[in-house]
Amino acid sequence: MLTTLAPDTGRSGKPRPVPVRRGNHFRKQTATNYLLIAPALLLSIVIVVIPGILTLLFAFTNWSGIGFNFDFVGIQNFQDIFADPVFATSLTNNIKWLVLFLVIPVIVGLLTAALLLRRKKMRTFYQVIFLMPYVLAPVVNALVWQTIIYNPNGGVFGLFGLQPPTSSQSTSLYAAAAVDMWHYWGFLTVVYLGAMRQTPVDQVEAASLDGAGGWGVFRHVYLPSIRPTLLLMGVMTVIFSFLAFDYVYLLTQGGPAHSSEVMGTYAYAFAFSSFEFGKAAAVGLIMSFFGLLASVLYTWISRRDLTR
Amino acid sequence: MKRKRLAITAVSIAAAIALTVSGCSAGGASGGKQKLELWFWGAPPAQQQTMQDVLVDGFNASQDKYELVVNFDNAVDKNIQVALSANKGPDIVYGSGPAFASAYAAQGKLADMTPYAEKYGWKDRILDSMYESGTVDGKLYSLPNSIEDIGVFYNTKVLATLGVGVPTNYDEFVDDMNKAAAAGLYSSVTGNQGWKPVNQNYVSLFMSQVAGGKTMYDALQGTIPWTDPSLVKAVQDSSDFYNAGYLGGKDYSTLNFDQSMKLLSQDKSPFFIGPSLAFQFASNYFNDATGNTADLGYMPFPTINKDLPTPYYTLGTTASLSINASSPNKDGAAAVIDYMMTDSFAKEMNKTWPGYWAVPLKNFDLNADDYTGLSKPFVTAIKDTIAGVNSGNYGYFVGTFFPPATAAALTDIDSVWLGNETAEQFLANVQKAFDDEKAKGLVPPLPVPTN
Numbered sequence: 001m002l003t004t005l006a007p008d009t010g011r012s013g014k015p016r017p018v019p020v021r022r023g024n025h026f027r028k029q030t031a032t033n034y035l036l037i038a039p040a041l042l043l044s045i046v047i048v049v050i051p052g053i054l055t056l057l058f059a060f061t062n063w064s065g066i067g068f069n070f071d072f073v074g075i076q077n078f079q080d081i082f083a084d085p086v087f088a089t090s091l092t093n094n095i096k097w098l099v100l101f102l103v104i105p106v107i108v109g110l111l112t113a114a115l116l117l118r119r120k121k122m123r124t125f126y127q128v129i130f131l132m133p134y135v136l137a138p139v140v141n142a143l144v145w146q147t148i149i150y151n152p153n154g155g156v157f158g159l160f161g162l163q164p165p166t167s168s169q170s171t172s173l174y175a176a177a178a179v180d181m182w183h184y185w186g187f188l189t190v191v192y193l194g195a196m197r198q199t200p201v202d203q204v205e206a207a208s209l210d211g212a213g214g215w216g217v218f219r220h221v222y223l224p225s226i227r228p229t230l231l232l233m234g235v236m237t238v239i240f241s242f243l244a245f246d247y248v249y250l251l252t253q254g255g256p257a258h259s260s261e262v263m264g265t266y267a268y269a270f271a272f273s274s275f276e277f278g279k280a281a282a283v284g285l286i287m288s289f290f291g292l293l294a295s296v297l298y299t300w301i302s303r304r305d306l307t308r
Numbered sequence: 309m310k311r312k313r314l315a316i317t318a319v320s321i322a323a324a325i326a327l328t329v330s331g332c333s334a335g336g337a338s339g340g341k342q343k344l345e346l347w348f349w350g351a352p353p354a355q356q357q358t359m360q361d362v363l364v365d366g367f368n369a370s371q372d373k374y375e376l377v378v379n380f381d382n383a384v385d386k387n388i389q390v391a392l393s394a395n396k397g398p399d400i401v402y403g404s405g406p407a408f409a410s411a412y413a414a415q416g417k418l419a420d421m422t423p424y425a426e427k428y429g430w431k432d433r434i435l436d437s438m439y440e441s442g443t444v445d446g447k448l449y450s451l452p453n454s455i456e457d458i459g460v461f462y463n464t465k466v467l468a469t470l471g472v473g474v475p476t477n478y479d480e481f482v483d484d485m486n487k488a489a490a491a492g493l494y495s496s497v498t499g500n501q502g503w504k505p506v507n508q509n510y511v512s513l514f515m516s517q518v519a520g521g522k523t524m525y526d527a528l529q530g531t532i533p534w535t536d537p538s539l540v541k542a543v544q545d546s547s548d549f550y551n552a553g554y555l556g557g558k559d560y561s562t563l564n565f566d567q568s569m570k571l572l573s574q575d576k577s578p579f580f581i582g583p584s585l586a587f588q589f590a591s592n593y594f595n596d597a598t599g600n601t602a603d604l605g606y607m608p609f610p611t612i613n614k615d616l617p618t619p620y621y622t623l624g625t626t627a628s629l630s631i632n633a634s635s636p637n638k639d640g641a642a643a644v645i646d647y648m649m650t651d652s653f654a655k656e657m658n659k660t661w662p663g664y665w666a667v668p669l670k671n672f673d674l675n676a677d678d679y680t681g682l683s684k685p686f687v688t689a690i691k692d693t694i695a696g697v698n699s700g701n702y703g704y705f706v707g708t709f710f711p712p713a714t715a716a717a718l719t720d721i722d723s724v725w726l727g728n729e730t731a732e733q734f735l736a737n738v739q740k741a742f743d744d745e746k747a748k749g750l751v752p753p754l755p756v757p758t759n
Contacts, residue, residue: 066393067415146501152559153571166501167561169726253504256561257723272386273505274713274741275411 065277098241109188130186142250169259195229238294350382405708409450424642437755452625494577499563516703518542521757587663624705662686700758
């Protein structure tokens with residue numbers, strides 16, 4: 001059956017139905033629509049909206065995470081968090097994480113995608129290889145790096161007599177970020193390559209005929225063409241960066257001495273070590289705030305592009 | 309007609325959902341027996357088998373009313389926390405100690421086990437200090453599955469190579485570590501990779517060994533502040549010890565207990581400083597199959613403060629056992645706990661799983677000569693620890709006896725070791741967390757040390 005999103009007014013050429021019948025039909029159609037979106041809506045309400053509202057509520061309580069006995073403490077949780085130097089370290093680390101992820105995997109991903117664009121025979125093979133760390137579970141990736149690379153006894157660092165970066169306060173964050181970037185850049189490559197392949201061939205050929213070199217074609221044809229993809233992935237990277245947790249937790253647990261703490265691990269410690277869910281919820285709200293900022297920025301830029 | 313069909317469909321769906329839900333619900337009967345659940349940490353396969361053979365099969369064969377099932381779970385603490393909060397979870401609640409249990413008891417998530425204690429005579433059977441630690445307002449909410457001490461594992465072969473014997477006091481111990489470092493070995497091996505609370509072992513050790521158990525007890529009662537000079541000295545001494553390289557050297561944050569035991573077995577260090585439960589890791593590398601069982605020894609940590617008795621123990625528990633307040637089979641859960649509080653159970657478990665089952669019995673009637681492999685030194689170590697506990701010569705392990713936020717604050721001891729804050733600043737933070745938890749009544753009852 002052929003379906004289309006275009007309105008069917010006049011398409012069939014049949015006379016318009018009488019108003020009463022149209023009303024019934026409209027109501028039936030609306031009911032069907034609601035029924036179809038009900039599962040997704042229900043899931044969103046149960047999994048996102050209700051926990052979101054509860055998190056907002058608990059951020060202003062001293063809830064321990066056990067049972068439902070709690071008192072409202074106003075903004076005490078936020079005051080405690082802002083007075084805690086570990087929070088400042090966590091926020092700074094999240095910002096460092098963001099900068100790293102907006103630069104290194106993006107550059108590597110773009111370069112690799114540009115190279116793969118010309119390599120038609122082996123392109124699929126390379127994509128599969130590059131995507132492998134992304135499809136592996138974080139715990140597997142972390143274990144591989146911990147035992148083979150960062151291990152002082154038998155690992156690559158141990159072999160060269162170097163101190164593993166996870167053990168130093170000045171390098172522990174970068175050690176965790178390196179593993180996360182290693183797992184992430186292949187995914188970016190595949191996405192960028194997909195976007196580049198959507199670039200109209202005539203534009204590329206026209207630029208080449210006009211004498212543009214490889215860099216010129218990339219800079220003036222491909223880059224503007226994949227701008228929406230770059231923007232979307234950039235926003236997703238901002239959101240992911242403020243939600244960073246798994247690789248830090250698996251590789252350094254936020255240490256040594258909180259040096260690689262990010263807000264995700266900071267909140268986790270409140271929730272599952274200290275039984276201070278109220279504070280964990282407050283940290284969660286702050287994390288969401290940055291994600292929200294990125295989403296608003298993305299929406300604003302997208303709308304501006306549409307109205308240009 | 310359409311409506312009828314619709315109604316039949318709706319009823320069928322509802323019936324299917326009801327059947328599914330009832331099938332998934334806990335506490336169901338299995339073959340006429342009531343099902344009992346215990347969630348346990350994700351132990352290695354060989355130890356899971358021991359658990360199955362000794363606990364599950366043993367308990368199930370001992371009676372015909374209940375069917376015990378043990379689920380092994382690497383995230384057991386977190387999952388139990390979530391399940392209990394929702395009034396769900398296993399019948400027997402496995403936790404990280406009395407402090408863990410008291411937090412749940414305060415929220416009504418654990419059942420009062422006092423009637424079962426009277427029925428089974430637990431108070432007469434369990435070490436007084438261990439029994440009391442599981443009570444809240446005079447009611448029993450948890451029992452420890454095992455006691456532990458923080459001591460020193462040593463490799464006799466490496467000590468012989470260094471030309472020294474087993475150290476008999478703290479000065480000799482430090483001398484031996486210096487000799488090991490001079491020989492290009494680790495002074496000692498240990499580390500907190502993958503489990504930051506490992507730090508609690510060493511802050512507990514130094515508070516016990518430098519400030520003493522009575523000072524810790526007074527701080528936990530709130531009669532002296534955590535910034536008391538003796539506690540400040542204990543924290544500072546731990547920092548000096550760490551910075552001298554005596555805790556895994558530069559590799560503290562890249563080693564874990566298992567790797568440390570491996571290094572000890574590979575003659576890379578004469579010592580491993582850690583809890584007695586590390587016997588379970590040791591058995592992977594020191595065993596009769598490799599013929600090096602006799603190379604491993606264990607001793608209490610040499611007393612640092614010369615005013616304290618020798619040996620002096622850092623008393624902890626490996627885990628705690630409680631009954632879920634929402635369990636429909638509390639009697640059955642109590643029967644399982646009672647089964648685990650017997651010397652026959654301890655005897656069987658320790659045959660193949662040394663380190664985790666030092667059941668806190670007043671009469672720990674296990675004879676080291678009946679055991680082979682590492683079970684032999686473990687049984688000896690625990691008998692000595694129990695004698696020390698009965699004499700009151702002990703301090704406290706933070707993870708067992710301290711309320712959760714205070715324990716978490718003490719876990720940050722590496723901030724002092726790495727020079728980010730002073731011992732005074734660190735203990736001032738501990739004081740803040742402790743004041744808040746004391747006001748909430750979260751400090752568990754403590755056995756009083758004599759010295």
